[in-house]
Amino acid sequence: MDKPLILRGVSRCSTRNFAAWLFPWVVLLAVGLFAIGLCLIAGLNQTNMDNRFAFGLWIFLDLAVIALGAGAFFTGFLLYILRRDELRAVINSAVVLGFICYSGAVLILMVDVGQPLRAWFTFWHPNPHSMLAEVTFCITVYLTVLAIEYVPILLKNRQLRKVPSFLAFEFQLHKVMPVFAAVGAFLSFFHQGSLGGLYGVLQGRPFAFREGFAIWPSTFFLFILSAIATGPAFVLLTTWMVSVLTRKRLVEKRVLSLLAKISGWLLIVYVGLKSIDTLVWLNHTAISTGTYPIRFFAWQPFDVWVLVAEIVLLGLVPALIFLSPSRRQSTAWLVTGSVLACGGVVLNRLVMTIQTLAVPTLKFEPFLMYWPNWQEVAAFVGVVAYGVILYSLSFRYLTLFPQERDLQQR
Amino acid sequence: MKRTEPKSRYGMVIDLDRCNGCGACSAACAVENNIPPAQPGVNERTGLTSMRVYRASNGRAFPDHRTVYFPVSCQHCGEKTPCVSVCPQNAVDVNPTNGVVSQVPARCLGCRYCMAACPVRARYFNWFDPEWPEGMDRTLNPDVSVRMRGVAEKCNFCHGRWQAAQAKAAAEGRREIDFADYVPACVEACPAQAIVFGDLNDAESEVAKQASGSTAFRLLERLGLDPKVYYRSERAWVRRLGDTDFAMNERQAARG
């Protein structure tokens, strides 16, 4: 039925099957929008957040999602700036993923703040000292960049190509794409860092506070590193998932293993620096504020194992997997590695957001734990659903994996 | 946020040996600052009070058990004030003339970053729209605006009274306020006169004298935030409770 919209030479499932696939996601999206409506109309008392857990599930997942979305800018960076042309095979998919991650994050943020209609004050009366101001600026600009990067992919659609001016426009866009890639890369490096800075600068939270270079605490750089290290892994993971779901070969093996290799090298560097940072923090930064750092891990579930898991199990292990050429040949290992790597960055963001708030600062206040309620979960799942739907449509009607056609015809 | 050393530094000293946790300061604060009563289902985690009194103890068993009460409001940090530096849109600032850390609900977008940044958790979020029993809004204080849902708030040393004192001074042609006209509600309400308020820069003032005393201390002093709210106690174990190390036993941890 929607044949004329689909690229020639690639096979797509029937419209009915496609609809069947979309349906549950649409339902989830609807539920999510309902929950969001509740929060906007009745206020944030609809969530389980409280004065201690001023940041909850949403901020944690925003950070996680944005870290994973780094795949977009970093792949672009590798492709357009460092000229790793193999990555052209995944760049479109990466861009769409990035767009989904960032737009979703911004959407949730708008629900998370108590007064969304005042959010623009940050642009009108910015506080240059605030990491959050930096983040807001970069993310909004970068989201626009992503939108622009999305356009040519969109214009590749079979029907849209028929409009001559669009075709011309797309051609022009392609020429300047490296510029956008560069801008995007710069912005992203910056805001990934700022997101880390968000917590590193918290002088009043010995658990999160880190020393650093100039105005940037060490977390600034660690966040950049962890993001770009896991970004490719996430692209790898999603590509694999899509090809499993659609039962198609989408990219050549070597592309995936290249992604893995890049991810691996960056991970190993990250793990190294993270370990050093942790040691400095335990033995110097925290001590200097008169705290016994080991107490930070005195409360369940945030035991010392969290630290071990984050650095070794979900950092070192995937790195080693990715760095061994033999394992890189096996899809199973690649996927395992990516899952671990992505898990690592997610755990790191969880620790930074939730554990930071859970551990007491005053001696006479208790350790507190927090669990999201259905409104919070539903709202987020809704955004995930939005992502899946958008990606599915893009995959069906646009060209996310240029190699797909050739691989199919072979 | 240019930081010039303010010519006066308003601050207070709270005598913990006098405080017996009656909570009058909290109530007086709520009356002065139009803080609405709790909505049904609100608990100590979602509550709204700019002056929260914590109960702590020496952790020893009966009959050697002793309790102490910590009235904790905004500590009005002086150095790299955590909440000021993090606010993305300058809804928080430090008054250059008296060092009071302010919070402006009208500017706040409710991102709650400042709450995550505050070491003593003296910032509270308006999770609900403010509501008073029918007719009771007639008792609201006209010198303080009622905060709407979705913004952060905290103690700002009863700025309504400060502004009134300023206006009075101006009407009499003075530029300096008279501290007789400016006493925060909690200070005025304390039945034990446990709180002293004034200008810490004025060496002659009672507050400056007490703040420099050997038994005076500040909460989490070693974080280096230079708060302007001091505490004092003759009891060493009480003073230790203000320190940063988490020498906390489980029973204390269990206490709210």
Add this chain to the structure above:
Amino acid sequence: MKIDVTRRDLLKFAGGAAAGVMLTPAPWKAIDDLAIWTQNWSWIPVPPKGPVTKRATVCSLCPAGCPVEARCVGGLPVSLRRLGAADAGALCTLGLTGHHLAYHPARLTAPARILHGSEGSRRVPVPLDTVMGAIVREIGAAGVDRRVAVLDMRPGRSVSWAWRRLLDSIPGGVLIPSPAREGSSLNALEAMKGSGSYGIDPGNARTILSFGAPLAEGWGAPESTYRLLGGAQRDLRLIQVEPLLSRTAQAADLWLPARPGTETALALGLGHLLLRGQAGAGAGAADLEAYSALTERFTPEAVAALTGVPAALLVHAARKLIENGPSLVIAGDDAGTGRLGRVCETAIMGLNLLLGDAGRSGGVVARAALPAPFETGSLAPEVELDRIDDRSIGLLLIDASEGDLPMPWRVMQRKLAEKAVIVAISPYLAGTTERADYVIPSAAYLETIHEMPTPFDSPVASIRLSAPLIEPRVAAVDAGEFVRRIAAAAQIDLPEEWESSEWLMKARVSRIHESGVGNVTTPADGAVQNVSELSSADGLWDALLAGGHWQSEREEPAASPYLLLGGIAESRWLAATSDRAAQLTAVFHVPRDVSASAAVSPVVTKIYQESGLREAERVAVNPVTAQALGLKRGSRAKLVTAAAEMGVSLVTDDAVMPGVIDVQPGPTATALGVKRKGEQHGLFDLFAADEEGAWRSMNATLVEV
């Protein structure tokens, strides 16, 4: 020529419009205005506007009667503070928020009948005549076996005399002063001295031995709180007898944690030491031999074994009382802690007499009675509740029940006859009023003139008037007028011609003026004026309405023989001091500064649910006890006493003596104005009075559920 508009044209037009509108203020101003709209939401309450004034009045929420300055906007109060010197203390949380009470959600707006069902009670508005009918019916049926009683929550007011006039013409009519009122143990003293009216003089005491009185928590005048906590200026030594480290025990110099129920033994033990410790102790006692014989066996060691207070501490306490005089011993009989019963109170008051006869500055003093509003003709008797036969009251009228200190209802209940009718006059449907069959709305604090007669802890007779600042928000019924109407309805003719409480107060004030004794202090400037200098009674009245405080001169010491044992039979003494070894004892302890009124400001949630500073319904035991019972903090348990049983969630607290269950009913849901359905009995109901009229502690059991 014709122009054919294509779809592309429309798109172009739209594009143009989009571009153009960006060059106008419209979109930008809309964004700005929308943000400003969030700053001025129409549903956010706006504070009142108007001229700001300061007005003086007197707090009528507890008997202390603090002078108050109200900051008013447009004539209505927006904040209250205590007038006068700082060392006189400040308002308690209740007083600070008193101006909220007129707007309390539990306000009664019209006379109503309360139908008590199995799940909660229902309120049905009825005309006042219906209530009057029920009252008259009961008056008709009245007799000694089915009395008509007035429970006076604020005895000593002029209207109390009006009640007694009315009751005098009704068979078995009697006025019962609230057993939960502060200083009620002073009438034990009257029994010991045979006659006369007595007060205490804590203001001049240097040492106070208190059996659980929350001196540092708003007991009596706030001066005592200030003197105890006032740091450097601290000039008062406190010895606190209490089974838990209360906020007062915290501030005490010496804390005697005695097992609940052993206070009598402790008092006699101290008597034992005082008799031997100072020459001529108890010289004026007619029953000195009997007393020393009785106290003989209460050696420090014996008492220590009984009470759990180390002998050395007892000796130390006795020495302090003797050395660091003037010393005062008080029974802590307010409702916040519950009554100790007649025998125990006699033993405690006896210590005062051992320390020196009445008339001692800083101790127990003879105190002039406040003049009655009219020449005392024949009046119905004023009888303590514990002297009333059980199941003998057919009609109970509760007056001033807004001022009810939390009295366990079962204390009253045992005195009620079958199908007794209860009528309460109160501004709120909260506290004791909830037990009534009929309720009648009265004016709240600051809505009318409230009379504040001599506080229990004043060494001299005194009166204050609480001037109204707010127009009554409901059609309130005035007690004085109500008495008159009852009389009319029941064809009882009363000698005096009063028509309102105000008339009665004026009458009393003019009699004070006639007497010419005493002086009036203006709290604002501390100016003192002798009554004799005032030209007219109206002058005195106006001075009082302006916040003035009338006080009589101190009475001459009246040394006269007395009975240290209050003429109480030895068997009762032995019963009161017998070792009722109970596994667990529940003690009654209400945070005083929020419990003096049936209704409290909703803002009080700040120190309860919103900060966790205090638990609203607290049942706490020592961790050791909890462990012994196999219970954990927060675990649900069933608390059972002889009076009732109820499910509670347990708190562990090292401040509580092992073997003791600390039961602290905070402000109830209704007191806070929160509608709570079907809540028939609360923690109060776990307590009932024994035959001595004591309800401070009950033997209890605690089992996990």
Add this chain to the structure above:
Amino acid sequence: MVKLRGFAPFAVGVIVALVGGWVAYPRVLYRQIEQPAQFSHKVHVGEAVGLSCEDCHFLEADGRFSGIPPLENCAGCHSEVIGETAAEKQLVEEYVSKGREIPWLVYSRQPENARFAHAPHVKLAGIACERCHGPHGESHVLRPLERNRLSTYSRDVEGFRLARLRIDEHEKGMKMDVCSDCHRERGVEQSCLTCHK
């Protein structure tokens, strides 16, 4: 020619938008509310009556500014009708005789979150009333208050001129930026709580 034809719809769009944004929008945005009574400053300060501004608008001892006079000020002279204007007749009949305060609409009412103290501006800085209130003192009739339907502000506060070019001080209105500009010029050390409450 064809090019122009192609461009025309766009141009039309632009023009329509400009007119809508600059002319129509303000008319829709502001609601006109008539004052509850009429009053002529001109008459009252003129020879005939000879009142001074301070007779009605003055600083109180505690520094608060009594801006809108209470009814008794009017009742002082207008206990019953002494002139023949309809406005006065209405004043006496509807308010003075009934003892009802006049619910004046204040042109320069600041929002709840702002606190403007006249004392420091008038006493210390010596700023003339006209600087903010314009020539209101000479007004002969009370124009209707124009209230922004969205922000609920009075148009006097927002400033009447949408184009902010070359306008007098008082035309700038009384929004925050106007205050802070002036404070900056005069080097007033300011923080949020200087004016916000």
